[in-house]
Amino acid sequence: MKPSTPTRLFLLWMLTAPGCGLLLGLDDFEDAGKSTDTVSDTDGRCHIDEDCPSGLHGQAVCDDGTCEYTCAPGFADCSDSPGCETAITEDPEHCGSCRSPCAAHCVDGVCNAPVDIATSASSASACALMEAGDVWCWGLLPNAEGGSRTVPLPERIELPLPALQVAVGGTVFTGPHGLRAHFCALLADGTVRCWGTNQLGQLGLGDTGPHEGAQIPNVNGIREIAAGTDNTCAINAQNQLYCWGPRSTGLIEGDTTPAAPTLIAESVDQVSVASFHACAVMVDRTLKCWGLDFYGSLGLGAGGPTHATTPTSVGHGSNFAEVSCGLTHTCARSSSGVSCWGNNANGQLGLGSRTNYNSPQSLNLFASQTLRAGASHTAAVIAGDVYLWGSNAFKQMGSNDAFDTLLPVRLSLPSVSRLALGERFSCALTAEGRVLCWGANDHAQLGDGTLVSRATAAPVRWR
Template sequence: MNAFRFVCAAALSLALVAPAFAKSASRMRLLASPDPAKIGRTVRLQAEVDGRGLGPTGKVTFSDGAVVIGAALLSRIGAGQATLTGGATHACAVSAAGGARCWGGNDRGALGDGSTKQRDAPVDVQGLSHDIVAVTGGILHSCALTSAGAVKCWGFNNSGILGDGTSNDRLRPVGVSGLSSGVVAVAAGAVHTCALTSAGAAKCWGYNSEGQLGDGTTSSRRTPVDVAGLSSGVVAITGGREHTCAATSAGAVKCWGYNDRGQIGDGTTSDHSAPVAVSGLSSGVVGISAGGAHSCALTSAGAVLCWGANFDGQLGDGTYENRSTPVAVSGLSSGVVAISAGEYHTCALTGAGAVLCWGSNSFGALGDASTPGSRPIPGPVTGLSSGVRVVAAGGSHTCALTSAGAVQCWGQNFFGQIGDGTNTHRSTPTPVLRLTPAVRGRALLSTRSLGVGAHTLQASFPGDAAHDPSSAAQSQTIVP
């Protein structure tokens, strides 16, 4: 009895003097659009808070100087789409520490680790150990966006894909000319790259034989050029194999470039070297994703529409017919929060955290444990009926970030792009080794309360049981 009392007393004493559970750091980015905005127009505020594990939870408070505008809850499903990417034969992710890590094919340096050796598990991108908020992958190159709004690229550089003014391959990240600040999104196509600025302008660089840069020419560019007619009002951009699409603040979609399968969506198969409107999508679109030769859009109602090449059923309409205008994806008329188009397949993430994929199932890219073939309508990914935060489709592989704070991949693994330490193809989700990914929460608030003049907007996250507080500021101008 005395011994029992001694043990209990000792345990209580240790509990009283033991240090509190160490919290993880959180990182915040605040975006405001449009900027500048006219008086009376709605300004959309978006706070992104990165953490680890289950991710940050709770509210973000928005203020204009010392005046509180409002507060919004963090949502984690679909919030971190930019933190995970699938290239043609590689993949990259933003780590919980804010670094960039890549794995898979590395023939021309797409992993950014200073070598051309393929890696079957994640490696650090040299020089990008912190402050990274987004990653994107092409066929043989990759790019990252920093918290300061700078774009860094590495890998294959034929025709100036990396945007550094040369055509020399880079085994480590280099800065993109003229984009050392002010960028809010970056998107890699197959052999071109595009960026979206805080002013809502679209810029592209690299290979341009089909007009995928959108500058009205077919001349390749080694540094960024303006996309014709898109100097403002753009809220999202995505790159396909040889085409590009953008979504505007009005919810419209415009595409340009190669159009042999109708991937531009204007009802023709004629190429366009400058943006054209996608038929039927003049409003209501909140997300876009371009695949090999197809494109998809997500509406505010949670519906998915796709157009372009459909020989593997990647449009999801139950047929194998190419479509030059958008068609509804079967069974996905509501409830979807994010989409990702791969080379020949497409995936969607629902608000319940389920992943559905359709199109080519070569090497198991659809993740349903079935034999290779194709599926022209969405089907569930084995084991991912809930709890998924992010989905990213690559060449013939796919990756997802789960609510447990882990990345899983499936599909082709010739180059180690599954990241499980092998080269064995996987037809169901398989954990990626040696990766602690960033888990992002997003809070949205719209306001019309800002008066004419310059404003300093702020967002504050008070922290939660697992994360320290963080905050961010963003300038905003309101004009008469």
């Protein structure tokens, strides 16, 4: 018996229409509810239910000449082809529904994208905090023996609870202790868990032995953490500042033994930690710095101490909102704009010169949203735009030339909400939740799966 005319037409369409493999259920698909498509027949309308191909992931009926599709859970009609051809449970382009892009992981139809990023001024590592509270890191990561390994794509860190914040420390500088990296996460219960290199006592346990995912003792009710090269600091709900790690950096007083968490100051709102100095915005919006005053990085002026053992007031008024410590320079933002001080050999102070300053100097930048200092470059976000200044020796300014930039220049990027500046690279988190990185990539710090440095900002690869 010959097939009926509608059936022959349908079979012909199935053989010639684009995407027929999807309609036959030969690919991975996903969901989206009910959709409407019209099947082309001699009169351009369906006549019976069989005129409406639904594939393996939906049902279709012919309703007054129009095909009505009901997709199975996890599938949707996201293309011009009729039928439920798109699987929306794992597709980052259609996460949970058609045309709902997800910048990172689509899991069971729910997008898990980055909400924050972190690195430090001497580091060749970076981490992202995801919406679900999981932490992913890449670049120079620790190995089981207490050393380091290169990880070119983001790797999920096993934590006992969702994280609220992540901090990245470590250094690529050569020396007696070689390459090293340590990390800390602030967990949902207000405790802090650290892992990685511990040759100098970076994990805050008072020793230098290897540990895996150690919980920092006597640190509870924490609301903010920050890491530098070898030291880490935390602020609790009572605005008390605790720091731990080696004492040789000048940040923690005492003998030569590594410091467990030590109370540094009261009434602290925000803190930033570098290699040999740290600064904090106080609850009253004033600014204090301490540690070793290399190149005037403490901002205490010509008559200031070369080593401030406790947080010491920095001049230049109050109303500070944020401070960020580079390797040997510091920048802060306040109601009156951005100011920087310290080492300026590469123009990292953004003043149009290479002159070092030991007290805060104002830049012509106002209304910045956030501010970050790297080893020898600095960046700020203003109304979603990124402005950078300083060294471009490793393309961290987003340009292929090797010339320093002495004044802030705007980098063409999508709207940005967060910044992370490492030792020789830069990263930005866009408003859509995409992490973009550029600059040096010798330790896979760009997270793109390669070791190729680049000036062009490109997305971190999540798979």
